[in-house]
Amino acid sequence: MTLERQFDAAAPIQWKMPIILSVAALVILGFFGFGVDSNDVVFRWSNDTDAIVLANTAINAQLLGIVLGAISVLAAAASIWFAARRKQVPWYLSLIVGFSFIVGLISSVGVGTNVNVVFILSSTVALSTVIVFGSLAGIIGERVGVVNIAIEGQLLMGAFVAAFLGTITGSLWVALIAATLGGALVSMVLAVFSIKYLVDQIIVGVVLNVLVSGITAFFFSTVMSKNGVGTNFPGTFPIISIPFLSDIPVIGPVLFSQRLTTYLMFILVPLVWFVLFKTKLGLRLRSMGEHPLAADTVGLNVNRTRFWAVTLAGLIAGLGGAALTVGSVGSFVKEMSAGQGFIALAVVILGRWHPIYAAAAALLFGFAGTFRIWAVQAGAEIPSDLIQTTPYLVTLLAVTILVGKSVAPASVGKAYEKQ
Amino acid sequence: MKLELRDITKRFGSLVANDSINLTVESGQIHALLGENGAGKSTLMNVLFGLYTPEEGQILLDDEEVTFSGPGEAMAAGIGMVHQHFMLVPVFTVAENVILGHEPTKAGGVLDLGAARKLVRDLGQKFGFDIDPDALVADLPVGVQQRVEIIKALSRNAKILVLDEPTAVLTPQETDELMEIMRELAKSGTSIVFITHKLREVKAVADTITIIRHGKVVGEASPDASTHELATMMVGHDIQLIVDKADREPGEVALEVDNLTVFDVNNQKVLDDVSFDVRNGEILAIAGVQGNGQTELVEALVGLANKVKGEIKLYGEPIQSASVKKILDAGVGYIPEDRKIDGLVGDFSIAENLMLDRSNGKPFVGGFFTIDTKFRDQFARERIEEFDIRTQSEKTLAGRLSGGNQQKVVVARELSRDLKLLLASQPTRGVDVGSIEFIHERIVAVRDAGLPVVIVSTELDEVLALADRIAVMYKGRIVDIVPGKTERAKLGQLMAGVQE
Numbered sequence: 001m002t003l004e005r006q007f008d009a010a011a012p013i014q015w016k017m018p019i020i021l022s023v024a025a026l027v028i029l030g031f032f033g034f035g036v037d038s039n040d041v042v043f044r045w046s047n048d049t050d051a052i053v054l055a056n057t058a059i060n061a062q063l064l065g066i067v068l069g070a071i072s073v074l075a076a077a078a079s080i081w082f083a084a085r086r087k088q089v090p091w092y093l094s095l096i097v098g099f100s101f102i103v104g105l106i107s108s109v110g111v112g113t114n115v116n117v118v119f120i121l122s123s124t125v126a127l128s129t130v131i132v133f134g135s136l137a138g139i140i141g142e143r144v145g146v147v148n149i150a151i152e153g154q155l156l157m158g159a160f161v162a163a164f165l166g167t168i169t170g171s172l173w174v175a176l177i178a179a180t181l182g183g184a185l186v187s188m189v190l191a192v193f194s195i196k197y198l199v200d201q202i203i204v205g206v207v208l209n210v211l212v213s214g215i216t217a218f219f220f221s222t223v224m225s226k227n228g229v230g231t232n233f234p235g236t237f238p239i240i241s242i243p244f245l246s247d248i249p250v251i252g253p254v255l256f257s258q259r260l261t262t263y264l265m266f267i268l269v270p271l272v273w274f275v276l277f278k279t280k281l282g283l284r285l286r287s288m289g290e291h292p293l294a295a296d297t298v299g300l301n302v303n304r305t306r307f308w309a310v311t312l313a314g315l316i317a318g319l320g321g322a323a324l325t326v327g328s329v330g331s332f333v334k335e336m337s338a339g340q341g342f343i344a345l346a347v348v349i350l351g352r353w354h355p356i357y358a359a360a361a362a363l364l365f366g367f368a369g370t371f372r373i374w375a376v377q378a379g380a381e382i383p384s385d386l387i388q389t390t391p392y393l394v395t396l397l398a399v400t401i402l403v404g405k406s407v408a409p410a411s412v413g414k415a416y417e418k419q
Numbered sequence: 420m421k422l423e424l425r426d427i428t429k430r431f432g433s434l435v436a437n438d439s440i441n442l443t444v445e446s447g448q449i450h451a452l453l454g455e456n457g458a459g460k461s462t463l464m465n466v467l468f469g470l471y472t473p474e475e476g477q478i479l480l481d482d483e484e485v486t487f488s489g490p491g492e493a494m495a496a497g498i499g500m501v502h503q504h505f506m507l508v509p510v511f512t513v514a515e516n517v518i519l520g521h522e523p524t525k526a527g528g529v530l531d532l533g534a535a536r537k538l539v540r541d542l543g544q545k546f547g548f549d550i551d552p553d554a555l556v557a558d559l560p561v562g563v564q565q566r567v568e569i570i571k572a573l574s575r576n577a578k579i580l581v582l583d584e585p586t587a588v589l590t591p592q593e594t595d596e597l598m599e600i601m602r603e604l605a606k607s608g609t610s611i612v613f614i615t616h617k618l619r620e621v622k623a624v625a626d627t628i629t630i631i632r633h634g635k636v637v638g639e640a641s642p643d644a645s646t647h648e649l650a651t652m653m654v655g656h657d658i659q660l661i662v663d664k665a666d667r668e669p670g671e672v673a674l675e676v677d678n679l680t681v682f683d684v685n686n687q688k689v690l691d692d693v694s695f696d697v698r699n700g701e702i703l704a705i706a707g708v709q710g711n712g713q714t715e716l717v718e719a720l721v722g723l724a725n726k727v728k729g730e731i732k733l734y735g736e737p738i739q740s741a742s743v744k745k746i747l748d749a750g751v752g753y754i755p756e757d758r759k760i761d762g763l764v765g766d767f768s769i770a771e772n773l774m775l776d777r778s779n780g781k782p783f784v785g786g787f788f789t790i791d792t793k794f795r796d797q798f799a800r801e802r803i804e805e806f807d808i809r810t811q812s813e814k815t816l817a818g819r820l821s822g823g824n825q826q827k828v829v830v831a832r833e834l835s836r837d838l839k840l841l842l843a844s845q846p847t848r849g850v851d852v853g854s855i856e857f858i859h860e861r862i863v864a865v866r867d868a869g870l871p872v873v874i875v876s877t878e879l880d881e882v883l884a885l886a887d888r889i890a891v892m893y894k895g896r897i898v899d900i901v902p903g904k905t906e907r908a909k910l911g912q913l914m915a916g917v918q919e
Contacts, residue, residue: 012686012726279529280522287508287519294506297470298520298571299491410509 017089021076021097028097029069032104038062041107042114051247061111068100102367109375109382120370121254125262128359128366129327130155130337132265133320134344135351135358136272137187140313142353143276144306145289147413149205150190152341153212154183154314158321160216163332164224166234166325175234175326176260176319183318184311186212191310195303198415213335220334228331236330237261261327264319272316273355285309289409292416302416317341353409368393420481420497420578420610421446422467427476429459429466436462438634439476444579444627449601449611451625451642453618453653456849457822459634460614461503464581468500469493480579491520499572503583505564507571509557513550514539517571542570546603561710562593569600580604581612586620590708591879591911598624616653617880618646654852662859662884665867669887670699673871674720674840679729679739681719689715691895692729697840697871702862704886704903705875707914712895713875714756717844720873721753722746733840747776750839754829754846756875758822762829765818769810770799772817773832806831807857823854830858834865841865844875859884879910 041061045054075096079089106115134151141148148154161182166175186208194201224232237260246256255266276282284305287295292302320340325332343365351358375387422444429437436459444450454460465471467478469487477484480496487493490500507516514535523534539552548566556564565585572580582601586594601611601624615621621628621642628640630652638652651657674697681690690712697703705713718724720731722743731739738746747753755761763772774783774795783798785791799813806827810820817828826847833841843862847855862885866872876882882889886903891913898913912918 012682014686279527280524281528283511283515283519283522283530287511290508290510291506294508294516295519297468297490297500297502297506299489299494300520301489407510 013083013086015083017094018076018080018083021072021079021089021093024097024101025069025072025076028072028100028104029066032101032108033062033065033067033069036062036065036108036111039112041111044114044116044118046118046249047253050249050253052249054249056114059107061107064107065104068104072097072100105371110378113378115378118250118253120367120374121250122257123370123373124363124366125254125258126328126366127369128362129262129265129323130320130340131344131347131362131365132269132359133323134317134341135347135362136268136355137183137313137317137320138345138348139351139353139355139358140272140276140285140316141187141310142348142409142412143289144285144309145292145409145411145414145416146191146194146306146310147201147205148187148190148310148313148317149202149345150186150208150212150314150341151317151344152337152339153205153209154186154317155321155324155337155341156216156335157182157186157212158318159324159336160219160321160332161318162322163232163234163325164219167231172235172237172326176322179322179326180315180318183321184315187310187314187317188307190314191307194415195306195310198417201413201415209341216332217334220332224332232331234326234330236326236328259323259327261319261323265323268316268319269355269359276355286409288416289412292411292414296416306416320344349408352407422498422579422610422612423479423482424463424467425477425479427463427466427473427478429462429471429473435634437466437473440631440634440636442629442636444610444612446610447605447608448626449605449613449624451613451615451621451628452631453615453621453628453649454631455616455653455851457851458631458653460631461583462634463631464500464583464612464614467493467581468498494575494577497576497578498581499575499577499579500581501565501568501572501583501585503585503587505561505568507556507564507567510555512553512555513559513567513570514552516556516567517552517574521575538574539570542573546573546600548600561588561708562590562596565589565597566600577609579610579612581614583614584616585613586615586617587877588709590914591907592915594620618649618653621649622646650852662856662863664863664885667700667867667887669701670869672696673699673734674873675730675732676720677730677732679716679719679727679731681715681724681728682726683715684725686726689895690719690724693892693895693897694729695890695897695900697873699871700866700869701887702866702872702874702885702903704882704889705873705892706879706882706886706889706910707877707892709877711892713844713877713892715895716892717753717756717842717873717875720746720842721751744779747836750837752833752836752838752841754833754841754843756844756848758825758829763817763825765816767817768814769803769808769817769820769828770795770813772828773799773802773813773835775832776836802828802831802835806834806861821851823850826850826858827854830861834861838865838870841870841872842874843872845877846874847876847878847881855881879907882910883907 039061040058041064043057045056046052075093079093082089106120134155137151137154138148158179162175162179165178166172190204190208193199193204239257239259242256246252276286284295284300288302288305296302324336347358347361347365350361372387375382376384424440424442426439426441427437428435428439440463452460462471466473469489469492479485485496487496514532517539518535523531525531536552539550543550550563550566550570556567559567585597589597601613605611613625625642628642628649630637630640630649632653632655640649640652676696677694679690679693680688683689693716695703705716707713715724719727722741727739729739730737733749736749738749759765764775777783782794783791796813803810803813808824808827808831810824817825820828830846846862847858850858862872862874874885888900888903889905889910890900891898891910893914893916898916898918
């Protein structure tokens, strides 16, 4: 007789997910449903100048909240059913509750006013762009085994050189290329110290962040603030509307009426995914983040590959820096990356080291940032101090809900030393 | 392909790992490289594989000199290696692991996984093992993972296949199957270098045997040589392979384990409803292939497990939810399976390591929480003497000692406690034969002093040498508990989870 027993037969039930979903469902039902005035909220789907104008949707906010709440309660009940049978709670249940939460939140804050859906969505995309670039840099680094803590510094360096060289040469293209080289330069320093000289990757990364912050701040206050027009006025890439596609209601203005840097992001996310998971290069890169000795014993050069992969990561982070200046506000400001490099690191984990999931996670942060701006404008009754905390609340919730058993590349952060 | 190594010398600092070694492997032969742990067998093969650069010597393939600056060149020349610790990426599929480094691609560097699957299937069919190319390596049993390693080498047209301690992780049945594969490969013209320290296997499968000791070739032997002859050559002096152990009537029940179930951090069951007891003056050996719950069982017994259900009683006292400190204070001596990780602090001296678990008070720590260094050093000198730890002084760093002497430090520390129970996990792993003899004698002495002993070992030889009773584990369960003198074949079946 062979003893083939089911290993998890009587494992303790996992209540985390059902509890989170139930609490969220009750919040939706209570705060976004019954707690809201029985008044209309108007969703605006397009601007009056658009090629195709969709009619606004007016709906009773209380009713909407109650319906969303009811759907969420059902989803939560289903999750309890799955958990009690020791089954994995399906991902779409969390998605239903999450989506209901966001719609309920918006309608409860916007009750009695107009909700400009296009603004919310395009702002979400805009505010997530830099984080997406940063997280791609993080993913490439960690997949090959190097923790790229210096994303923040790479963003800042990219933003700075883009503004400076873009202004001096008067060319936005020079600005873009300079940004990639600036980011790559910072990551090459990280690579040399951590790979060649075996200095702890975290320490080098932190030092680099401080260093870049100091250098850029120094040049900003000594050079840029004295002669802003001559050194810090590169302008921005124009908004390019893609013919026909940009005329599609809602989606058009959100996805197809953006600046070059955002389009680059749209291309890079699937491209990085494809390279990592579908090509020979990607297989080799990933093997080095998991088991570098295995890669070495089949004749691959681990440290050289790691070096160039980290450099490439910095190049992409540099693009994120360009998105900060020539892709958005049009000039450099001290500390303008404002921690987005670190948020990108959180996004890497939330996105489970996967470019497409990470982009989705970055959108969540983009939305949180957008909500902060929009809710104040919409004149929400919630005290504005409280609204300011939404991005962090979202982070906390997202981390607890989405980060279950995310597994990092096994050898991330460890230097590879040959005998 | 014929392989010849001439006067290979490899040094690490002042240590000479290989001292002008000569070795000739004829085409289509199974050539065993026999030697103790640390004799320099793996170093030699890493030199051959281009992982280490030798200081002196030549490598010849079919009488032509070659030099390898890395494994890539060695593989291109037709040398394949199955390392003791598998070189497989656990989160990759079988096919992905096999093709890594020589990937079939379509246009633009896109992986051709279809070709990779075909490669795995074709090679598997040729040598009679069926492996799913799309299975994740992490999900496969070690025996199958080893076959993936062999396929990986064969897919690169290896003409010389080096197997480094391949049977360490296998059940006896899997070992037999591996030997069958080795014979099959040799028949098809592949030369095989079989690195091992297990005499039985050498005699069963090898065509020629080269014995290495302290980095030097000490002789050649034919597989007809007796086990005693081979062992004496391997160790360098006459040794006794069997521990002197008189029959002894066990006493009262000392340790009781009832329905013990343990979950890991991911809530997966790692130990499933385990029950047994150990009596005074008895050695219970936990046998089984590595990774079948032995580690978790021992950790649960010393209070290191995550979530525990069921009961553990030591002399009637329940200890399943007691802290590690309480359990140790109750008189449990614990020799962990990995001395470098759990047993010792390498950067501490021998004397400091010998008092690691006794830093709470007298006699090592006096008033004002200061260490009584005089007592500590005196204590250390006595233990060094008593346990024959080969070192210049008690101030030597533990990390500088050889594996056998490190293990003796751990054993000395645990046996010099006021013992009520001894738990020894892999007490002689990576230890030279002389030290194995010594440690085994000490463990038997603990039992003869009337104390209960639990040892965990994946080496059947060790289990058979020490055990009064044997509990065999498979997939987190105890399959059966059998008497100490059970036949090898029967134990092998139990280790594979088969129960009649």
